[in-house]
């Protein structure tokens with residue numbers, strides 16, 4: 001089977017999907033065609049006798065087809081739910097960022113050659129196009145190499161037409177069945193230019209583009225993707241919906257039999273009727289947006305959608321998933337009105353989607369930040385005590401494991417590790433850790449330096465790392481430089497670079513009528529923590545005073561002058577610190 005190129009140029013040709021036939025057409029329109037094997041591709045460049053091309057071809061970026069950025073991407077996406085097939089045809093305009101190149105390599109991720117394949121690729125004047133290649137360093141990638149006989153220089157653009165199809169399976173966020181379809185930029189469901197995964201470019205950065213997305217859907221379905229819906233019509237059993245994004249964004253999509261409610265630029269896509277009232281949810285979502293924009297800085301967007309994704313689509317490991325212009329939630333999130341989950345996922349627009357985090361401990365800077373802020377958002381709708389209870393024990397979508405109580409459980413189960421040492425190939429356990437101890441780290445940092453310094457620094461870190469990569473070291477350095485008066489080096493060290501948390505024992509005695517002596521011992525192993533600890537004095541079940549002391553040593557005593565003799569004392573009564581308390585279960589260091 002031979003397919004003709006639709007635009008009459010280029011030379012891409014495939015036989016069946018597993019067998020690769022490469023056609024090499026000489027430039028200068030010599031019309032001589034060679035059939036080559038993949039192995040002889042670079043040999044041909046070597047023997048071309050042109051030193052410049054030869055040396056360019058051996059440069060890592062040229063050899064790998066790196067260095068191209070999407071300028072515009074127009075796609076037509078067709079769903080065939082009964083066959084569980086997705087077909088995408090499109091035109092991608094790429095601009096060269098490197099000094100020179102012999103052509104780009106396009107990649108589809110999460111496919112591993114098993115599901116989505118390139119059916120056809122063409123580009124005017126291309127000398128060779130090799131489809132459906134794998135890469136040893138990126139296990140889940142399927143590649144199309146497009147090479148030209150003459151090198152391009154920085155700033156030059158080319159347009160590549162492509163057609164990919166397949167049955168997306170075994171991926172977290174790219175799937176289709178009779179209930180609907182989903183595709184996340186995280187899974188690179190459409191072709192993107194391959195980039196050096198060990199370099200500065202992030203997947204988010206490599207995926208962003210403006211352009212048009214046209215969906216061909218079963219008539220009863222609706223789609224959503226980044227951008228604005230500009231056109232919709234029906235033709236027979238097919239519904240056609242066209243979206244246009246003029247802001248460069250990484251595109252994801254959902255499609256299914258949705259009911260849509262829209263207000264103030266936010267839409268709710270729901271399948272089931274039960275659960276949270278869409279109108280009420282829209283109100284909450286717009287409050288979350290304004291709260292987060294006030295704290296972290298505004299983000300440009302063309303609408304935002306909260307979408308119910310049936311449990312049958314994608315892997316069951318996620319409960320919510322944040323995309324650049326929408327957020328996916330499972331039916332349960334709606335049914336139980338889990339507001340903290342909505343706040344968490346909207347928070348990922350900033351930390352995870354706009355800012356990519358990398359390196360050891362990176363998980364703290366996306367999952368930790370958004371989870372901490374979701375809990376803080378709950379302070380705006382719950383009273384102070386209820387919000388504090390949520391950080392300690394969960395509720396409203398916060399799992400009991402992702403709280404102070406949960407952290408001490410993880411510790412007892414030997415699942416604790418230093419947050420700064422969490423590697424990029426972490427397990428689910430590491431997420432539990434940043435959602436529990438990690439969120440408390442931010443909570444304590446905010447208390448320590450105050451809201452103004454905390455959110456001011458967070459906003460400047462966001463601004464500086466938008467569309468870039470943020471490491472834990474850069475995050476720490478910025479805070480240490482911005483608020484030098486708070487000894488944050490020590491604070492970061494004790495909470496991020498070691499396991500555990502403070503376990504305090506206390507005692508008090510009345511020395512004379514007015515003086516109370518309180519002694520506090522840090523019973524955990526290792527160096528003592530530095531803590532600003534509140535002590536509440538109680539008489540007749542009433543608070544008679546609250547004082548803050550600075551702990552820096554294993555054992556310390558403090559004297560207080562009070563008007564009344566206390567009958568009891570309480571440590572950290574407002575729960576500002578992650579310290580062990582009997583209500584969190586057994587003391588983790590007692591045998």
Ligand SMILES: [Zn+2]
Pocket residue numbers: 344348366367370
């Ligand atoms: Zn998350």
